[in-house]
Amino acid sequence: MFDELRDKIMLCFIDNGYWEWLVEGFLHTVLITVFAVLLGLVFGVILAAVRSSYDKNEETLKLRGGIGYYLLKFFNAVCKIYITVIRGVPVVVQLMIWYFVILVSSKSDIAVAVIAFGFNSAAYVAEIFRGGIMSIDNGQFEAGRSLGFNYVQTMAYVVIPQTVKAVLPTLLNEIIALLKETSIAGYVGIMDLTKAGDLIRGRTFEAFIPLIAVAIIYLITVVVLTRVFTAVERRLRRNER
Amino acid sequence: MKGNENAINTANNSLISINGLKKYYNGEKVKALDGVNMEIKKGEVVVIIGPSGSGKSTFLRSLNLLEIPTEGKIIFDGVDITDPKTNINLHRRKMGMVFQHFNLFANMNILKNMTIAPMKLLNKSKEEAEKNALNLLNRVGLEDRASAFPSQLSGGQKQRVAIVRALCMEPEVMLFDEPTSALDPEMVGEVLDVMKALAAEGMTMAVVTHEMGFAKEVATRVVFMDAGKILEQGTPDEIFTNPQNPRLKDFLSKVLT
Ligand SMILES: Nc1ncnc2c1ncn2[C@@H]1O[C@H](COP(=O)(O)OP(=O)(O)OP(=O)(O)O)[C@@H](O)[C@H]1O
Ligand SMILES: [Mg+2]
Numbered sequence: 001m002f003d004e005l006r007d008k009i010m011l012c013f014i015d016n017g018y019w020e021w022l023v024e025g026f027l028h029t030v031l032i033t034v035f036a037v038l039l040g041l042v043f044g045v046i047l048a049a050v051r052s053s054y055d056k057n058e059e060t061l062k063l064r065g066g067i068g069y070y071l072l073k074f075f076n077a078v079c080k081i082y083i084t085v086i087r088g089v090p091v092v093v094q095l096m097i098w099y100f101v102i103l104v105s106s107k108s109d110i111a112v113a114v115i116a117f118g119f120n121s122a123a124y125v126a127e128i129f130r131g132g133i134m135s136i137d138n139g140q141f142e143a144g145r146s147l148g149f150n151y152v153q154t155m156a157y158v159v160i161p162q163t164v165k166a167v168l169p170t171l172l173n174e175i176i177a178l179l180k181e182t183s184i185a186g187y188v189g190i191m192d193l194t195k196a197g198d199l200i201r202g203r204t205f206e207a208f209i210p211l212i213a214v215a216i217i218y219l220i221t222v223v224v225l226t227r228v229f230t231a232v233e234r235r236l237r238r239n240e241r
Numbered sequence: 242m243k244g245n246e247n248a249i250n251t252a253n254n255s256l257i258s259i260n261g262l263k264k265y266y267n268g269e270k271v272k273a274l275d276g277v278n279m280e281i282k283k284g285e286v287v288v289i290i291g292p293s294g295s296g297k298s299t300f301l302r303s304l305n306l307l308e309i310p311t312e313g314k315i316i317f318d319g320v321d322i323t324d325p326k327t328n329i330n331l332h333r334r335k336m337g338m339v340f341q342h343f344n345l346f347a348n349m350n351i352l353k354n355m356t357i358a359p360m361k362l363l364n365k366s367k368e369e370a371e372k373n374a375l376n377l378l379n380r381v382g383l384e385d386r387a388s389a390f391p392s393q394l395s396g397g398q399k400q401r402v403a404i405v406r407a408l409c410m411e412p413e414v415m416l417f418d419e420p421t422s423a424l425d426p427e428m429v430g431e432v433l434d435v436m437k438a439l440a441a442e443g444m445t446m447a448v449v450t451h452e453m454g455f456a457k458e459v460a461t462r463v464v465f466m467d468a469g470k471i472l473e474q475g476t477p478d479e480i481f482t483n484p485q486n487p488r489l490k491d492f493l494s495k496v497l498t
Pocket of ligand 2: 419
């Protein structure tokens with residue numbers, strides 16, 4: 001029984017050097033995830049900044065007049081539409097639209113995936129940050145403004161630091177979800193971790209072993225990620241309880 | 242026009258002059274402020290009293306534009322701060338505000354709470370800002386809590402820190418919105434004492450409070466508000482021993498028993 005299992009493992013990973021596929025696939029998965037997370041964070045924070053600036057300043061700007069109000073209102077509406085569209089369309093479909101329609105001439109499949117997953121994640125990150133900002137007691141904001149800090153200073157010194165701490169757990173969830181979402185990269189011919197496992201399955205006619213191996217690698221990655229985040233959170237809490 | 246107003250203000254020594262101040266919510270449904278006029282002179286301690294929902298907070302928060310008035314003018318230091326072209330941030334530096342719920346910055350320790358604004362806004366050096374902050378903390382008996390975080394302080398301690406945090410900006414006027422209402426009874430005194438000391442030093446203050454004892458003892462003028470209007474104002478003596486307006490009489494009969 002153990003001999004049989006060992007033979008199968010040898011067949012799936014070692015004999016034909018298929019383990020290299022797993023390594024390559026895993027690297028692609030990590031590459032896509034890391035850059036998509038970065039893109040999602042940057043663009044998501046921009047979206048959140050627009051959305052929450054509008055929420056927090058709407059009344060003031062409206063009453064104090066000026067073109068700023070209409071500009072912000074416009075950009076807020078654009079962001080809202082963007083977030084609605086992204087959240088309403090399956091990621092696979094988004095990925096295929098990027099791959100087969102918008103970026104057909106792109107040389108790098110990985111880059112297309114980063115863009116697709118990044119701009120998708122941005123919508124979720126934006127809502128996470130906006131929710132986080134709104135969850136901070138408005139008294140904190142008002143205290144900052146009452147001392148004479150302008151909007152941006154108040155956000156930077158008072159609200160955002162508290163927001164970051166508050167959204168860390170939700171942000172981790174988003175990153176984990178994104179990591180696992182990248183498993184659909186195979187749809188556009190990228191050999192990520194999932195695709196690698198699937199290729200091995202196709203070659204060896206062994207389904208159980210390669211797929212379990214893939215599952216375990218995802219699982220370990222998620223566990224490690226969670227550990228890292230928990231440590232960061234604990235750090236933050238110790239620094240400013 | 243503007244110069245004219247300046248002249249008037251300096252002539253009658255008025256630090257803040259409020260003219261026809263109105264604040265409506267939901268269109269015109271809620272008239273939180275319905276035409277308020279007031280002069281606050283340097284060194285005055287104006288205590289604002291009135292039933293719940295009468296517009297006291299709205300009035301106080303309008304003074305530093307945390308609420309944007311629907312109508313009316315607020316002239317502070319000779320400048321119309323309700324003019325959209327005025328940079329309100331510059332004027333807020335000169336108006337300290339103390340909130341019912343303290344609102345100390347939760348992400349900073351006490352010292353940082355007190356030094357961040359002077360350092361970032363007044364370009365004070367760290368040493369200077371900290372020295373000043375520690376002096377002020379010393380005065381309210383909290384110098385040993387400088388490195389504590391707000392969550393580690395009692396309500397009374399938080400409010401004392403909130404007061405000195407505002408003082409770090411060397412304001413010309415201090416606004417207090419029910420500074421003792423969120424405190425346990427045994428902590429009310431320590432906060433009122435700080436406010437009394439401040440008044441004794443000649444700080445201009447506008448205080449919304451339900452502490453009638455404080456009003457009697459410290460106020461130079463008591464203002465009674467109801468339904469967004471000032472119905473009566475006068476010295477504590479006039480207001481408490483010889484009220485005229487029936488609504489004020491009714492209010493006092495409820496709070497002074
Ligand atoms: N953001 C708001 N939206 C709508 N109505 C409001 C808002 N803020 C205040 N009001 C209303 O304006 C009126 C005045 O409120 P305000 O808070 O100034 O009263 P107050 O005198 O401070 O009362 P309290 O003693 O309870 O603090 C109330 O009727 C209140 O419901
Ligand atoms: Mg109030």
